[in-house]
Amino acid sequence: MHERIRSLACALMAASCPIAPQAAHAATAREEQLEARLEKLETEMAQLRSDLTQARQQQVRDAAAAQGAIAAANARSEAAATRIAAVEAKASGPATAAATVPAAPPADGFRSGNSAINIGGYIKLVATSSHFSDGKVATNTFGRDFYLPQAIPTGSGQSTDATDFNAKQSRLWVDVNTRLGDHALKAYVEADFQTSPGIQASKRTTNGYNFTLRRAYMQFDRWLIGQEWTTFQYVPALPESTDFVGVTEGTVFARQPLIRYSLPIGKQATLHLAMEQPETGTVDTGSPTIIENGDERIPDFVARLALKGGIGELSLAGLARQVRVQNGGRDASTTGLGVSAAGKLWLNRSKTSDLRAMVTYGHNISRYLGLNFAPDAVYSPATNSLESVDAMAAFAALHIALGTNWRANVMGSWQRVYYSRDLAYADIATFNRQAWSGAVNLFYSPYRNIDLGIEYRHGERDLVDGDNGNLDRLEFAAKYSF
Template identity: 50%
Template sequence: MKTGHNALLAGLLAATALAAPGTALAGTASRASTLEARLEKLEEEMASLRAELAEARATNAQANARADAANTRADAAVAQSENALQKVAAIENRPVPAPQPDGFRSGATTIKLGGYLKLVASNTRFSNGSVATNTLGRDFYLPQTIPTTMGGRGFSSQDFTAKQTRLWLNLDTQVSGHTIQGYLETDFQTTASAAQSVAAGGSQRTTNGYTLALRRAYMQVGRFTFGQDWSTFQYAAALPESTDYVGGAEGTVFVRQPLIRYTAPLSRHLTLNLGIENPESALVTAGATATLESGTDRMPDFTARIVYSRKRGEISLAGLLRQVRGESTDSALVNNVTSAGAVGTGLTATGLGGSIAGKLFLNGSKSSDIRFMATYGQGIGRYVGLNFAPDAVYNPATNSLTNVNTFAALVAARLSITRRMRVNIMGSYQDDRYDKALTLSQISGLNKKAWSAAANLFYSPVKNIDLGLEYRHGERTVANSAAASGEATGQLDRVEFAAKYSF
């Protein structure tokens, strides 16, 4: 039994010995396969790492290239900035040129030229009679020229003129630390030779030549003005913007004459003007209509005006005191022109008047405003409405000068529509009352009333060009002993175009 058991054990050992090498070989093969797999995976990872490394190197190279380019641009910008700074420094180090004054110099005087070129084309309808060619009533609105012929036929006219063209010089001279200023202004409208001929410069048939006429010429030294200017009694800023030469003539004070004026600022907003001005009496003889400039005045006209100014506008109060004087031979007026050497009796009357006027701005840009003037007095006829009424009437029956009372008013509105377009609306009126001692036949033919209204549209395509279209209606009333009402009237209707170039 024991022997059998040993034999079985020996057989198992032998079988185990035979099987052991095969098992060992199988384990070795399995490990090799695992190692190969791990090696392949490692190689794949190495390849991936190499690719990532290559990509990182490429990205780094691009970044370096961009950095180099940025550095290059920065260096260029720095260089450009330094160059610009050098140029700025060079400019700043240059001496600043002195500002060039307007105009030109002649010695110590600066001279500036200004003015405007103006064309006016008008079509006018007069209701009761005609107006002669080459007269002022054809050139601009002058109420005393409106025909009042009873039963007269209507008359129409078409006129073109450039007479209102204006030239002026501004003068400024420095003398011993003081400034002397001068002003000279001319146009072709106010020439004394209203009816032009070929000998006088050319008619409308040929060359339309007109004489240059003086408007204003004065010098200012300190607070004094010496020369010819608007009367101190007039507030020129109230004149409306119009295609017409004046615009509402009957309602405004309108006089240019030689004067001496003293101007004194009383405060920041208040200015006083005192003047002594050229006297001239405008007289008519009862029963006649011709106005006589006596030329025998012996006292200047005294004027005063005070102006209150603020940002929104200004108000003017003016006064006039004068002596109206004429000479008579106890039955007729005489003067040193028509009766040279005649010795007559001096006749006088007192002229006294007041005027309130102003301009009120409607907006902050001052492109829209209201302008107005109201005037009243006796013996002030030549100052108002371009001498629409006389200063006084000589009455041969009493050998005296009788008073004429005058009231006049003007109002105008300037309304800006756009920066280049504006509308002006205006109305004016004058009423003259003669002494009750004069009969209707003694004042027949003399002006009693006038009024007008107008509206226009102005367009300025550029700064220096103004184009305007205006319609105006005006009426004149005169005393007329032949009329049942004691008056005769005439009307004017005018459409007018104006083109102006200012320089």
């Protein structure tokens, strides 16, 4: 641009040669002023270009610094999460999944303040075809919904068949995890429709059922307070089944309010100590109907040692409780004691196949076994005393992975009841003596969140007087977990 102006100035000078010297001098002065102004403008433009370049460089440096700050913040956040996970691991120890606070907020949840919230559950349809050898089980009862050995008809009644569909086992849970400095706080609520106390609509129309509490507890570091699986039970031993329980007569099974403290002992062991809700279920001589008394003065006390190793898991539990009745002139009490051992043995390195089992012996603790297959004790009006009931229960199950999407389970379960010898035969003739069952199933998971299963089960129930009955059931289940 400057060169073009200089050329134009020369042309003007050449054209003005015939002009008077004074005019030529004036033109030269104007040209010098113009050149000075152009040089100043070029200097200012160069300065602007320099300033712009510096600004762009500073912007790049600022962006890099911001990215570095973000990376540093992420690193600090990950380090904090690692420290919190260590605190939680120390607090919960290698306990069962039901009593463990997650080490980090769930990836698929959401946040509210400093709490991570996760919602989940599943939709499950169960379709059963049942054959009862010696009678009929009423519709819309637990004996039709899932395997309940005490509901099997006995005697010499006519055999019956029944087909049932239901979605009562569908479940919903909410899990909340909050960070309080170096402490971990957890809240958990879980409910379904299976054990609802009442029915809102019949199977003929809308099939509506009550939403029922299963579990609801808070956990602060090593303390768990609320309603949870009893500490006496080793939940991970339960086999995979289309049924609601699967090995009903052979397993410890109870959910109830409790206060539990979990103490890690090294890296592979945790000691759980708990005080749990007391409740006495007794029968009167001559009547097998179980009565809930609610007359206990002290809670049930439970201790369980959970061990984990390279070849499997082991749980050893002990229970001590008071069994008591006090109403209508009755005033009697006795002691209940029980022990239980359960665990898993891995059958491959990937831990996708295993052998699992449980063995339990109890003296006046039958409400913890087989969904109260037998009473805790028998009340004798003649002596105003509680006569003891002992029980032995066990189950074993083989879980076999058949490739990536297929798996099979084979299970057997058994319980035997022993009544006090001070009871006359007539007093206990219609009481449960024994139950056993066997089942085999096959599961297919075409996708991660979908499980399809089919299962065959045979179960038998025997009374003290020799009457018995059996059940044969073919069951299909489809479940979508979310």
